[in-house]
Amino acid sequence: MSAILTIMKKEFARFFGDKRLILSILLPGLIIYAVYTAMGSITQSFTETPVQAVVCVRNMPQSLSQAVSSVFIIDEGEGDDEALKERIREGDLDLLVIFPEDFDEAIAENALPDVSIYYNSGDTASSSAYYAMTALLNSFEESISDVLTINRGEGQFDLADSGALAKDILSMIVPMVLIMLLFSGCIAVVLESIAGEKERGTFATMLVTPVKRTYIAAGKILSLSALAMLSGLSSFLGLIFSIPSLIGGLEGISFTMYGFTDYLLIFLVIIMTVLVLVALLSIVSAFAKSTKEANGLMAPVMILVLLCSVVSMFVPNTAIGIYFVPVLNSAMCISSIMSGALSVAAFLITIGVNLAFTLLLAVVLAFMFNSEKIIFNG
């Protein structure tokens, strides 16, 4: 049994002694952080650019003068209307608003005064100014017609819990992203350690020692899982730290809305998932003749895993049968934990099934290590 530890120690020494490999573990997180933060700040700079539209108003009514000038920059409007329209086409002016001369009187007499607003729908600034102006006029219209009012009083009218919405959004996105990140972490370490060792001829050296093949398989799977977890953790932290700037506008998202138990459960599911993924990829790697071939064989596995994580977004989490499918059950479980709807049975089945599946794969791997065809590419 101590051989398992010896093999694990060696794998750790291999990875932590090599700057290049440490980088391959930590880089995904850094890249995710950098890319997402950059994306977030770009989106914010788009939405936050202060655009105060420039409008020209003819016959400005007394009743609207203050409201309009507080929202828009008023252009003096030199020249005739045609000249102003030309300026709108050129993008120099955003709106030309023409009120009837006796607007206020007409309103007082319950007549229906007509307001003309000239704008350019091909120009973003102009069309948003148009919507702003119509909204302003609409609310003015509402304020003078005393038919009914909606939500004019103080108080909170939207009764939705902002946390619940945020949880729903997270429970859709996080499982998929998390599993893909874990998967890429697994690829990085497994390829190097199994296909790489086989290719370099260092693996067979271990096979002439009296260490049981199952111990070698166990030592490899356990150590590589720990390393893959580390890589996954790096990606996860990168994701978490970039979330505030990525979805800064979305209110209520905060990682404090989950308790310690939630995180513990997610952590357990992650461990099981990584074990399954590492065992699966180890088998694929052991099967391949070279690292290059192993890399190619990763693609179908990647598609399967991707499919599982995407499917988890659409399957109702009440169907218990779904928890018997490895990887998919992990995504479902994480999703349920995050939306606060995890059932004990589903969790236990997920842990049990993934553990059993890993053991099965480990036995298959040990069996493969015993095969001369696999080891010597016969």
Place this chain on the structure above:
Amino acid sequence: MEKTEILKVEHLKKTFRLSLRQRKNEGGVRVRTAVDDLSFSAYKGEIFGLLGPNGAGKTTTLRMLATLIKPDSGDAFIDGKSIVAQPYEVRGKIGFLTSELKLESFFSPNYIFDFFSELHGVPKDIREERKKSLFARFGIDKFADVKLGNLSTGMKQKTSIVISVVHAPEFIIFDEPTNGLDVITAKAVTDYLSELRGEGKTIILSTHIFSLAEKLCDRVGVIIDGRLAALDDVAALTAEKNLEDKFFELYSEVAGDRQ
């Protein structure tokens, strides 16, 4: 002195399935026989040479003895343990050196020595003592903490030899141990083999270098096309002519039989 039989090879046979392309080249034959009904014995405290041209089946035979591949039929017993039925026991008794089993170039000789000692279950105090004497014996002590990848070919091969005997096996299988080495390093290796024999260990040595076999081996088995063409004391084989000429004689006999 009564000889103790430590290795008994009984009718070993190994075939390989050919790939489609190989089949085409070889006229539709599906399998190639690498080792064909091979039987011989080796005795304690001798250097037994397996001699033959490239592709004769030497390496395949040694791989079977080292339990890395399984024979199609037949068996071999090392110190009474079957390579087919008791591979784990056999692995604990043998030291195996071949160019295909490599050491990770990322680690230092020091680390690799400890790693394989642990896999063989060697106690720490014995390990340190053994490491000290072996490293000194081969001059590895000066490079003990340098990554293997940064060492010369000769130093790598010396490390490989040292690693193959971390558990002080009684039975040692060396496949072409002097390949690619300069004369000085090769001499260090062959001297070590004589030394091991002096300690009463048994060595199976495969080589295609006749002078080496003539100088070093007590007995020699000549393998041609997977079959044993001759098996005798070196002294008997070289009574009339040197080993190389004797080999050509045997080879033309076998080749003549084939035609």
